[in-house]
Amino acid sequence: MEGKPNRSNAAIGNKTSFSKKTSKRVWDSIAAYTVQCERCSKWRFIPTKEKYEEIRERLAEQPFFCETAREWRSDLSCNDEPDVIQDGNWRWAIDKPSIPQPPPGWQRILRIRAKGGTKFADVYYVTPSSKRLRSMTEVQSYLIEHPEYPCLTASQFSFQIPSPLEENYVRKRHARSITLHGDTTMRVNPTSWVGTLLHMLRIQLKVEVCEGSSAC
DNA sequence: GCCACCGGTGGC
DNA sequence: GCCACCGGTGGC
Numbered sequence: 001m002e003g004k005p006n007r008s009n010a011a012i013g014n015k016t017s018f019s020k021k022t023s024k025r026v027w028d029s030i031a032a033y034t035v036q037c038e039r040c041s042k043w044r045f046i047p048t049k050e051k052y053e054e055i056r057e058r059l060a061e062q063p064f065f066c067e068t069a070r071e072w073r074s075d076l077s078c079n080d081e082p083d084v085i086q087d088g089n090w091r092w093a094i095d096k097p098s099i100p101q102p103p104p105g106w107q108r109i110l111r112i113r114a115k116g117g118t119k120f121a122d123v124y125y126v127t128p129s130s131k132r133l134r135s136m137t138e139v140q141s142y143l144i145e146h147p148e149y150p151c152l153t154a155s156q157f158s159f160q161i162p163s164p165l166e167e168n169y170v171r172k173r174h175a176r177s178i179t180l181h182g183d184t185t186m187r188v189n190p191t192s193w194v195g196t197l198l199h200m201l202r203i204q205l206k207v208e209v210c211e212g213s214s215a216c
Numbered sequence: 217g218c219c220a221c222c223g224g225t226g227g228c
Numbered sequence: 229g230c231c232a233c234c235g236g237t238g239g240c
Contacts, residue, residue, distance in 0.1 A: 111221080118223050119231090132219080135233050159232070172229080 030110055030205050031090065038063035040078035047072045053101045053108070060098050091169070093120070093162035093205045100156045103149075110161070110205070120170045121161040135159060162205050 033052035034043045044066060046052040051072075055064055066078045093112075102108040105128035112121045125133045127146075133139050139157050143149055164170065 113222070117221090122221075124220095137233070161231090 030112070033205060034084050035059075035064045037066045037078060039065055042066065042078065042080075042082035043084035044069045044076070045083045050101075053099070056095065056097065056099055057101050092165040094165065095162040095205050096158070096160040099158040099160060103152055103156055108158075115166075115169050116171055118171055119161075120164050123159045123161055125157060 030049070033046045033049065035046055035052070035055055036043050044064075046055060046069075055062075055068075066076050066080070069076045099108075102125065107126040109124050109126060110121055111124075113119055122134070125139065127133065127142065131142065133142055136154055136157060136159060140154050143152055143154070
């Protein structure tokens, strides 16, 4: 989590929101959102998912500085200690930049999968009528079938998922061992891709760990 | 029966 | 190797 220049990162507590029409609970498995200051490289918590989505959408054109956080922390500056220090209690993931904010009334939900699976996370959109859309194909079909959203296009949706900082969180497809005669050993091919992503991406999510933590 | 979660795979 | 998509299924 040491600061590299020109990156930004953000965080939210495990968030439960409610569909207005159905009061159905929708869970986001993200514990916190943080953005990195472009100037001092310190990571700053972002108070809400909505604010984080707003910052993330514009980050390429509108860099984040500690002063930006004065909207919710009036006295914050680059002289203050970083909000985030790396410890063993959290998992982190690098988010993708320039993801559009979900349309008004819609939710973009990120669900983190368990460690050792074939995929780190799933993104889905919840429509104002609480329908869950899992892919761009489903979004396009939905928009065609629902002309009440004439202004929405597929370009306003993104199913990109963050990348975990923890190496080997996701089982590598080509490193899978073939299970024979009850041998369930899993081999994972180590790579250095995390370092590469750190230089390319600008946003991180803090993912809550629920492995025996009393906080869970 | 529904749905959240997960795995598999085709395409790039 | 990564991503997008979607089918299967276990838990409710």
